[in-house]
Amino acid sequence: MESENSTVDGISPIPTVNVNEAIQDRLKRFILEQRLGAGSRLPPEGRLSQSLGVSRPALREALRALEALGTVESRVGSGWYVREFSFDSITRGLAYDIELNHYSFVHLSQLRVGLECGFIDDTVRHLTPEVVEKLQDAVEVMEQAASDGDGYLYTEKDHYFHRTLFSGVKNPLLDSLMEVFWTLYDYLCPEATPAPGLEADARRHRLILDAVMAGNVDLARQRLRESDESSPYNVLEPKDAGDR
Numbered sequence: 753m754e755s756e757n758s759t760v761d762g763i764s765p766i767p768t769v770n771v772n773e774a775i776q777d778r779l780k781r782f783i784l785e786q787r788l789g790a791g792s793r794l795p796p797e798g799r800l801s802q803s804l805g806v807s808r809p810a811l812r813e814a815l816r817a818l819e820a821l822g823t824v825e826s827r828v829g830s831g832w833y834v835r836e837f838s839f840d841s842i843t844r845g846l847a848y849d850i851e852l853n854h855y856s857f858v859h860l861s862q863l864r865v866g867l868e869c870g871f872i873d874d875t876v877r878h879l880t881p882e883v884v885e886k887l888q889d890a891v892e893v894m895e896q897a898a899s900d901g902d903g904y905l906y907t908e909k910d911h912y913f914h915r916t917l918f919s920g921v922k923n924p925l926l927d928s929l930m931e932v933f934w935t936l937y938d939y940l941c942p943e944a945t946p947a948p949g950l951e952a953d954a955r956r957h958r959l960i961l962d963a964v965m966a967g968n969v970d971l972a973r974q975r976l977r978e979s980d981e982s983s984p985y986n987v988l989e990p991k992d993a994g995d996r
Contacts, residue, residue, distance in 0.1 A: 775814035790836035843932050864933040865980040873969045878920035886916045898950035
């Protein structure tokens with residue numbers, strides 16, 4: 753005889769609803785449907801909680817979660833506003849994930865170079881004399897810094913070289929994504945100054961520039977990959993790696 757509390761075949765349990773996530777989803781959908789841009793003020797908490805059918809503490813908790821994600825921001829004495837999009841929260845999350853899972857410069861560089869290789873044809877098409885001059889100056893400083901063993905200056909100009917190389921690409925998200933990568937590099941190894949190998953690395957950057965100036969997309973893509981595979985920074989461990 754079946755127990756009164758036994759399950760019924762063919763009927764699955766109703767999934768538990770995460771109220772916090774549900775409120776977040778409703779608020780994000782409201783922002784999109786109302787076409788609220790950065791700086792737009794949300795309705796007062798009282799009206800929002802009543803419209804959503806939730807308590808104000810529950811609403812406030814969801815708003816705080818959206819604030820942590822960079823979707824909205826609280827202004828003291830004024831209320832909640834739609835925040836201008838930023839990769840800051842994503843960068844912080846990635847930095848934590850990289851440290852937690854022991855990812856290295858190699859993994860990070862593979863993603864960055866894959867992105868660069870995908871856009872190098874746009875770079876070649878939109879190359880200007882002004883950009884070429886900036887890249888040439890950057891390589892010259894890198895070569896001198898490598899000769900002097902100045903890893904700090906070298907790293908600074910290395911980042912500048914790659915930012916400038918793709919500055920002509922007409923994709924606003926690319927600059928932001930590239931900035932995420934460089935911010936993560938600086939965060940993970942703020943004191944990384946691997947003098948050995950910098951002179952060879954500087955030569956590889958000059959070869960990248962030569963290929964770009966020659967308009968040879970395939971060669972430029974190949975040299976980007978070669979530069980990453982031989983980068984002296986790939987041997988570095990993220991900060992505090994020895995304490996893990």
